[in-house]
Amino acid sequence: MLGAPLSEMVIFRIGHGVAAVPDEATAFSHRDARYLFHPICMWADPSQDSQMITVGRAFATAMRPFSTGASYLNFTPETDRVRDA
Known part of the structure; x- marks a missing residue:
């Protein structure tokens, strides 16, 4: 591995204060979610780019x-995820 x-x-x-505001009140939606997941994948060796991107995406897929x-x-550089949001 x-x-x-x-x-x-x-x-x-x-939650708490975030959930107290209606979804349509601001740009931050899905206020009923209890958690926000943010994977930050970093590595030093450029030769690992393909492997590390695959591992990071696999973990995100598992979540x-x-x-x-x-x-x-603010948490995604991928244009397809920006369109999804």
Whole structure:
């Protein structure tokens, strides 16, 4: 198994004040979600690009069943996810 010692898989607990505002009140939607997941994949060796991107995407795919299916735009550089959001 390929390790990723520079990577972070951040899970923010949200709710309370976030959930107290209606979805349509601001650009931050899915206010009923209890958590926000933000994978940050980093590596030093460019020769690992393909492997590390595959590993990061596989982890995100594994988390997808627990998601709303939406994306917080500040957390994605991928244009297809921006369109989805």
